[in-house]
Amino acid sequence: MVTLNDTVAPTETVRSGRRPALRRDGRYASVFLAPSLAGLALFTLFPTAMALAISLFDWPVFGEREFLGFGNYTHLFGDPVFRRVVFNTALFVVLYVPLNVVLSLGLATWLGPKIKGRQAFRVLFFIPVMTPMVANVMVWRLLFQPGGLLDAGLNSWFGIDAPNFLGSSSWAMPAIVAMSIWQGFGYNFLVFSAALDQVPQSQLESAQIDGAGPLQRFRYVTWPMITPSIFFATTMTLITSFQVFAQPFILTQGGPGVSTQTIVMYVYNQGWQFLTMGLASAAGWVLFVIIMGITAIQFVGQRKWVNYDV
Known part of the structure; x- marks a missing residue:
């Protein structure tokens, strides 16, 4: 006689075995994505944020800088x-x-x-x-x-x-x-x-x-x-x-x-x-x-x- 536990157990085993594989794939993906994400942060996001910050200042290349707001x-x-x-x-x-x-x-x-x-x-x-x-x-x-x-x-x-x-x-x-x-x-x-x-x-x-x-x-x-x-x-x-x-x-x-x-x-x-x-x-x-x-x-x-x- 097949019980409910006999039916569910294999599914739970498959799912529990799949989670480590997904975590491992996620770590591999993070390693491969890291250089591109670092480049995006360093050469795009950071300069964009700095440009926004600088736009709020009187920012001469040489001399004192003064906050102006808008x-x-x-x-x-x-x-x-x-x-x-x-x-x-x-x-x-x-x-x-x-x-x-x-x-x-x-x-x-x-x-x-x-x-x-x-x-x-x-x-x-x-x-x-x-x-x-x-x-x-x-x-x-x-x-x-x-x-x-x-x-x-x-x-x-x-x-x-x-x-x-x-x-x-x-x-x-x-x-x-x-x-x-x-x-x-x-x-x-x-x-x-x-x-x-x-x-x-x-x-x-x-x-x-x-x-x-x-x-x-x-x-x-x-x-x-x-x-x-x-x-x-x-x-x-x-x-x-x-x-x-x-x-x-x-x-x-x-x-x-x-x-x-x-x-x-x-x-x-x-x-x-x-x-x-x-x-x-x-x-x-x-x-x-x-x-x-x-x-x-x-x-x-x-x-x-x-x-x-x-």
Whole structure:
């Protein structure tokens, strides 16, 4: 006769034997994770906490330090230069992100499986992403400068002189945006291209048989299946575009005036030119809060349009 104790005992034995194995696996995992966690704490969490602490002080590199509380933040929001810097950064994001995503998605859609030389195009479009940023910016600076290739081309082909792209407050930011799109669209292009390759051809063919045109097939079949990739690409592009630095720093040095200076450039100037680390840290934290807020909005909003069920 089988009793209740005879039934439960083997289960308890298995569980009691499994606990030491889980504890042993946990110790092994801790050993392997320790270097990464130490690096995260030393190079990310600690500098972030120190930046927050420094932002509350008048913290010159040399000299006495004075606690200001939120004085640095009050100074920033009352500084017309900083307000213009925030506007410049927002303008760059508004221009850059939609153009980057639309161009990347359009090229990825056009470069379908039936296009000859598809792999060569993929490599060609991704080359600017792999090329060092400084080298790319220097080449574009030669293109944009008066008497450069762009100016000479417009003069010889159309008989007109190109505007002073880098010396005009009206043209400098569009020039930076154009250069940045050329530099960065290849990454999103590969993301979208990989997502489009996962769309079942059978569903597209069924929609075509039912009379759906190219736009209808894209809207009702392709789009829902690639929305996770679009969400990922848009979010990452937003985050990186708010941190733009090298392009305006090398192309225009933030000029003319401060018309192309960005928040990261402001942080650099305050920290390493004027040696006011408190203001630099406060500006960095303002940028951090902006990025976190917009990213949070992205994650909340994606519930209404991103489809994870297909």
